[in-house]
Every structure is written in C-alpha cells, then in structure tokens.
Amino acid sequence: MTVMLELQDVRKSFGGLRALDGLSLEVREGEIVGLIGPNGSGKSTAFNIISGALKSDHGTVVFAGRDITGLPPHRISQLGVARTFQVVRPFRNLTALQNVEAGVLFGRRDGGSEDPREAAMAALERVGLAAKAERPASSFTIVERKWLEVARALASQPKLMLLDEFMAGLTPHEIPAAVELIKSIRESGVTVVVVEHVIKAITGACDRVVVLDAGRKLAEGTPDEIVEDPAVIAAYLGTRHARG
Amino acid sequence: MSQLIAQSIVSGVLLGGVYGLVALGLALSFGVLRVLNVAHGELLMLGGYLAFFAFREWGLDPFVSLPLVFVVMFGFGVLLYLCLFRFVTRTETHTRIKNSLLVSFGLALVLQALAVRFFTADERTISTAYSSEAFTIWSIRVPMVRLAGLVVAIVAAFVLEWVLHRTRFGKALRATSEDWTRAALTGIDVRRIYQIAFAVSAALAAIAGSMVSLGYSVSPSIGLGWTLKALIVVVLAGLGSMRGIVVAGVALGLVESLSSVWIGGQYREVTALVLFLIVLSFRPLGFFGRAAGA
Amino acid sequence: MRERAAWMGLLLLGAMVAVGLSVGNQHFLTLTIQTMILATLATSWNILGGFAGQISLGHSAFFGLGALITRELWLGGQAFPLAVMTAVIVTALAAFVVGIPMLRFRDIYFAIGTLALGVAVYITAGNLWPGISSLPAEVLRSYDFTGPYFFALGALVAAVCVSVWLERSRLGLGMMTVREDEEAAKATGVDVFSHKLAAFVISAAVATLAGSAFAYFSVSYYPNFAFSVIWTFEAVLVVFIGGIGTLAGPLLGSIFFILGRDLMPTDVDEFQVVFFGLLFIVVVLLFPGGLSQAAGRLLGRAGERSTATDRPTAARGRS
Numbered sequence A: 001m002t003v004m005l006e007l008q009d010v011r012k013s014f015g016g017l018r019a020l021d022g023l024s025l026e027v028r029e030g031e032i033v034g035l036i037g038p039n040g041s042g043k044s045t046a047f048n049i050i051s052g053a054l055k056s057d058h059g060t061v062v063f064a065g066r067d068i069t070g071l072p073p074h075r076i077s078q079l080g081v082a083r084t085f086q087v088v089r090p091f092r093n094l095t096a097l098q099n100v101e102a103g104v105l106f107g108r109r110d111g112g113s114e115d116p117r118e119a120a121m122a123a124l125e126r127v128g129l130a131a132k133a134e135r136p137a138s139s140f141t142i143v144e145r146k147w148l149e150v151a152r153a154l155a156s157q158p159k160l161m162l163l164d165e166f167m168a169g170l171t172p173h174e175i176p177a178a179v180e181l182i183k184s185i186r187e188s189g190v191t192v193v194v195v196e197h198v199i200k201a202i203t204g205a206c207d208r209v210v211v212l213d214a215g216r217k218l219a220e221g222t223p224d225e226i227v228e229d230p231a232v233i234a235a236y237l238g239t240r241h242a243r244g
Numbered sequence B: 001m002s003q004l005i006a007q008s009i010v011s012g013v014l015l016g017g018v019y020g021l022v023a024l025g026l027a028l029s030f031g032v033l034r035v036l037n038v039a040h041g042e043l044l045m046l047g048g049y050l051a052f053f054a055f056r057e058w059g060l061d062p063f064v065s066l067p068l069v070f071v072v073m074f075g076f077g078v079l080l081y082l083c084l085f086r087f088v089t090r091t092e093t094h095t096r097i098k099n100s101l102l103v104s105f106g107l108a109l110v111l112q113a114l115a116v117r118f119f120t121a122d123e124r125t126i127s128t129a130y131s132s133e134a135f136t137i138w139s140i141r142v143p144m145v146r147l148a149g150l151v152v153a154i155v156a157a158f159v160l161e162w163v164l165h166r167t168r169f170g171k172a173l174r175a176t177s178e179d180w181t182r183a184a185l186t187g188i189d190v191r192r193i194y195q196i197a198f199a200v201s202a203a204l205a206a207i208a209g210s211m212v213s214l215g216y217s218v219s220p221s222i223g224l225g226w227t228l229k230a231l232i233v234v235v236l237a238g239l240g241s242m243r244g245i246v247v248a249g250v251a252l253g254l255v256e257s258l259s260s261v262w263i264g265g266q267y268r269e270v271t272a273l274v275l276f277l278i279v280l281s282f283r284p285l286g287f288f289g290r291a292a293g294a
Numbered sequence C: 001m002r003e004r005a006a007w008m009g010l011l012l013l014g015a016m017v018a019v020g021l022s023v024g025n026q027h028f029l030t031l032t033i034q035t036m037i038l039a040t041l042a043t044s045w046n047i048l049g050g051f052a053g054q055i056s057l058g059h060s061a062f063f064g065l066g067a068l069i070t071r072e073l074w075l076g077g078q079a080f081p082l083a084v085m086t087a088v089i090v091t092a093l094a095a096f097v098v099g100i101p102m103l104r105f106r107d108i109y110f111a112i113g114t115l116a117l118g119v120a121v122y123i124t125a126g127n128l129w130p131g132i133s134s135l136p137a138e139v140l141r142s143y144d145f146t147g148p149y150f151f152a153l154g155a156l157v158a159a160v161c162v163s164v165w166l167e168r169s170r171l172g173l174g175m176m177t178v179r180e181d182e183e184a185a186k187a188t189g190v191d192v193f194s195h196k197l198a199a200f201v202i203s204a205a206v207a208t209l210a211g212s213a214f215a216y217f218s219v220s221y222y223p224n225f226a227f228s229v230i231w232t233f234e235a236v237l238v239v240f241i242g243g244i245g246t247l248a249g250p251l252l253g254s255i256f257f258i259l260g261r262d263l264m265p266t267d268v269d270e271f272q273v274v275f276f277g278l279l280f281i282v283v284v285l286l287f288p289g290g291l292s293q294a295a296g297r298l299l300g301r302a303g304e305r306s307t308a309t310d311r312p313t314a315a316r317g318r319s
Ligand SMILES: Nc1ncnc2c1ncn2[C@@H]1O[C@H](COP(=O)(O)OP(=O)(O)O)[C@@H](O)[C@H]1O
Pocket: A014, A017, A018, A019, A037, A038, A039, A040, A041, A042, A043, A044, A045, A046, B292, B293, B294
C-alpha cells in the first residue's frame, strides 16, 4: 500500500517547551490510525503542523508523495487534508448548509464541479443533519457541531482526514455511532487519523495505534499490541486515563 | 538650529510625559479587563474640565484639586463599569475586545456631545499665577506647569508599580490579568478587581486631564487625539511595565517634536502615526501577541 | 426573515426616492440625497465589516479620496462619469496597496491601525488642500439637485447590487467564513488573506462612489472634510443600528439616522449625537441584530398567519 502521510523528525517548541521532539510517523492509504497519548503530549500540535496551522521548527511532512512542509493551511486543505478541531469550530452564524458548502466550494481542488448545494446536502445527509440544513450552527448542540465539522471536512472530498479528540464529550451510547462514522469515512476511500487521549474509546475503530509521550513516539502497533506494551503501560496506561 | 532642536527635545519630553500618563490608565483597563476603552481620551477631557472649573469657580489650585479630580473620576469610572463595561466583560475575550471597542466608541460620542452642550466648544486653559513661570538652562526654557505633567507621570508609574508588585491587591490584580478564570478559582473576586481597575484607569485619565488643562488646553473634541496617543504608546510599550509605558510616551513625544522641526509642524502627528503603523507591522499582534495560536 | 427586512429597506428607500422626486421639496430632496450617500457608504463599510468581519475605522479615507479625485477632475474639466471611473480605479488600487500591510493586523489591531491611517490621511489632506472647494459660477448657474440625485441613486443601487451578489457568491461565502473563524476557514480551504483583501478593495471602491456623490452634490466644502473620521463614525453607527452583516441594515440605519436627525429638535444639536450614541451602545450590548432583525421579526410575525406558503423561500437565504 502506498504511504499517505509521513512525518520525519518533526520538532516544535513553544518558548522553552518542546511540544514535539522529533516525531516521525507513517500512515498508509486506507488506514485508520489512532494517535493517542496523555494531555499535553503533542497530539493536537502534530495535527496543527500537518494541516499547516502551525509551522514546524524542523522536519518534513510528506502528504501523498508531496512535501507539504510550510505550505499555507488553505493550500494543504485543497490538496486533500481535512481536519476537525479539538474544540469544535463551526461557522457559528452561518447555516449548516453554508458551513458545508464552504467545504465544497473551497476545499475541493476543482472548486466543486457538482452543484455545491446538492453536494453539501449529501454530506449533511451522511452525518444525519440534513433536516437541520437551514439552521444556524450556533443553534446546534456540541455533538451536532462535531458532526457538522465532519460534514464540512467530508464535503471537501479529502484523501486524509484528521479527527482531533473525536470521542471526547460523547456519551457512552453515542460512541458506537461515532465509531461507525469513522469506519464509513474509510469505506468511502479516505484515510483517517484520529486523536484520542482515552485509549479505550478508539481501539475498536483503529487498525493501528501510535502512542505519543512528551512529543515523542513511545510505541506503535495494533491496538492489542499496544495495551500489552510494557513501555506504554508504564508511561501511560498506568495513569487514570487508561481506566477512564 | 541646535538651540531649536534642544528646545524641541525638551518640549517633546515634557509632552511625552503626559502621553505616558494617559497611556497608564489605558494599559490598566486593557491589561486587566481586556476591554479597549476608546473613550479614554474623553475621560481625560472630563478630568481637564473638572480641574478647570474647580479652579475658576472655587479657586482651587489644580494641584490641590488633583485628589478631588481623582476621587470624582474614580466614582465616575465605577459608574461606567456598572452601567456599561460590566456587560461587556461577561463575554469571552475575543468578543469582549470588539464589543468594548464599539461600546466605548458610542460612549465617546456621547461624552463629547455632552461636553459641548455643558462646557461649550471653547478651548480652556487653567492660568494660575505661576503658569508662565519657567526655568532656563543653557537658554532652553522649561515651563514649570509642563514639567509637572512629566513629574506626575513618573510618580504615577512608580506608585502603580509599587501597588502591583508589593501589595496583596496588586497580586490579585496581576493574577486576574493573566488568567481571570484561574484567578476566580483561587478565590479572587474578579468583578471587584475589574471595577477597581477600571475606576483607577478613569481616574488616571482624569489626572492626565488636569495636567493637560494646566500645561496645555482642553476642549470637548480633544478626546480622540489623546486616545490615539495612548493607544500608540501602549502598543509600542506593551503591557509589561508601567515605567516602560512612560518611557514609550516620552519617546513618542520626542519623535513628534523632532519631526515638527525636520519635516514641518503640520506633519508632526502624521509622522507619529506612520511610525506607529510601521512598528505595528513588525509585531502585528501588538501587546496581545501571546494569545496567538491554539 | 432577513430577506423580508431587505425588501422593506428597499421599499422604504424606493418610497423616499419617489416622494422626493414628485414632491420636489428642496429640503426633502436634500435629505433623500444625504440618506442615499450615507447608505452607500454604510453598505460599503458593511461589505468589509459585516461580511468579512474586519472592523475598519479608517473608512473615511476612501470616501475622502473618492470625493477628492472626482471633484478635482470634474472641476478640472473632465467629464463627470470619467472622473468617477478614475476615482474608483485609483482608490481601489490604493486600497490594494494599503490593504496588503494593513490586513496583516488582526481584530482590534486592524481597527486601531485603520484609525491611525484614517487620521493621518485626514491631516495630510488638510495640509495639501487647505483651500475651500467651491463650484465655479458657471456650474453653479445650472446647478440643481437632479444630477446629484440620480447619481446618488445609481451609486446606492450599485452598492446594493454588489452586496446582493456577495451574499450569494462563493467570494461572499468565503468572506463570511473569515468573519466567523479565520482558523477554521483556513482549514476549510479558504485563502483568508485574499478574501480580506478582496473585501477591502471592493469596499473601498464602493465607498468611492459615495464620495463621488458627495463631491457632486456639495456646493462648497473644505476637501479634508470628506476625509473626516465623522464619515467613518456615521457609517459604523448606521450599520450597527440597522443590523450588521445584513443587506437591509445599512439602508434602514441610514434612513433612520438622517430622518431621525432631521426630526429632532434643532436648538440642541448635541442631543442628536447623544441619542444615536446611546442607541448604538444599546444595540451593541442588547440587540446585536439591530433594526433589520427587529423589522424582520415584526414582519415575520405579521406574515406568519397570512402567507404561510412563502416561508421556505424567505428562509432560504443563499441559493
Ligand atoms: N499555541 C501554543 N502556544 C503555547 N503552547 C502550546 C500551544 N499549543 C500547544 N502548546 C503546548 O504544547 C504542549 C502540547 O500540546 P497539545 O499538542 O495540545 O497536546 P495534546 O493535544 O496531546 O493534549 C502542551 O504543553 C501545550 O500547553
């Protein structure tokens, strides 16, 4: 399988704090990779660097065979990297439909040859928000906003989707649906990286898990291998996050 | 020529002291409450009138009326906070700054119009017996009443720094300014801090106004100009230290008066504004830079 | 709801225009022209401030530049339409050049920066053109309100058309995403800076038209008056009172402002400022939707019973 995303020795400091300390990782086409690690281990920072929201101090990011290090975020988005945010960021005063239309009109390289409205409705359909298409995003619940962000990201027809703390804030009975959604995204041919700090929440969905600790890769493997890994158990699973 | 330059350096430094003094109050309200009060110059104007009328009606020397001006405008600041800015501070930082800009813009229009109504549009200056006194070194004139502006600015900066770093209240104030949610969690009464900080900010503007009506002049329309000066100084100096603000004020005064020698009096403010824009473009996030990202 | 209010704004304005022409009352004509000039300026500010979310306090620079260039060329013997076209092009270019550094400032820094720029331009204009600009005798002899009236009307129609187009276009949607959340907009593929710059340039070009109308209409004024921050302040006031980010807002706000000012007691000028200043504060704090939302609600409630069928259309917004 071809490599969809590759990080090589990526470093990023905020003042004296090393948020990423030489992170390298690889995501193959069609995979669902879980990126886990305790709070502050650098997961969101990694997403910010891949998507271009932050510039790395060192290292390269290669996406679909192309070096995208340092490209502006909107270019990276147009190349096929879509993301959601840890703290949801829908366009609050726009309708759900407008939110998603923006994804169609700006995120696609061809600018959306389909009718943007229909394409946007289709994306809303996929997350079950079609009935609320004309409502402003500000009237949505947190969970609905999450779904809306996913629809906006899907609407840009990405090759790679970065989901930050996708399960956080969901009630236990909402989690299976979220897992199904992640799988369905992969079914439609999109590679997925999903960040989580509660390991249990995503092991069911992931093919592979990469564990971050203090800005470095601590371990990687299948979900089953990871929970057995002594280094992971010592550094991470021993904390209350694992049980939560 | 060098005589002229030396004289404008002195005038610039003296005027710059007042710039620093106005900016102290603005830095306080912005730093602590995260509200941008563009009516700050109007508060200065009111303070100036207060000193002027205290002098004309009751014969109070502007230095004697200084505590009075401080107290009255402190009270007015409390009132403004309770009636207006309290509502602004209820929103999260981003909307807070935008809304405070808008609300204080409306406030500035209202205060200016009221000043025209009640004080007339005339320019006023306090002329005391000592107003024209000056001492001369190397044939450079240093007017006493203008020197007073600089001295008051320096004293105010030191007092503020002392309060901020040496008192319990100052500690609470700094904690609130850094992160109000965390401050609230440690038991600090954030709303009281806000109220006092805003009131002190207004009172400082008014003190500056006293000095302006003594050494220069006040009229209802001076507000915007002074607000701009204060904004420029705060953006240049940042919110780090009060002394730094007075220094930046003096620097602005210097630049202005030197540019009026070299470029021409009618461009002194333009020079300062253009210089400000250039500096701002090197640090486009100004004093709020640390809030970037995330 | 929004569309209803927009229609109402247009209707009110249409009524004013029609009445102004048929009555031929000089005072009412003057008010109508003033309303149209302010509405054009406010609409242009709304493109930048309401659609793209960039609060500019230096808007008077574009109004002033438009007025200055138009007036100089026109009184210098150029045909008026050509003078206007030149003014629009030059101002748009100036906005492009100035916009590149200015738009790197975010939020209040943009507001402060544009304010500084506006004040600097105002002072400079006063220094360079100190003399009063009066219409020469031969122009004055044939002067009546008809020309300025129709030009101001045309400028306003153009401004509204640009706004309508933006509300429905990809460019306009991009501007609104920038207003809502720059980070999210970037992640969605929006080139944030280009959209800000486009809003800045379009807004300046439309403001120029308002300035041209002012230059055409005014018999004599000091050229720097057109650069005065008062113009920015009035535009901001009117947009917020009318309803920021809407089509109808700038129109309703302008009508309310000019007519309201005219109806208020003239012996106390300051009263008007106090009134509008307080109203502005109240709107910002309590009714961020402004008049157009209030009007939309009222009309919506009235229309609910009678025409239930037109609701889906009214709610559609963008098509
Ligand atoms: N914009 C920023 N400025 C300063 N520090 C930051 C910024 N973003 C993240 N950090 C710091 O970098 C570290 C890693 O953060 P983050 O990537 O958000 O962790 P995670 O997503 O794994 O919880 C944390 O210590 C955080 O405080």
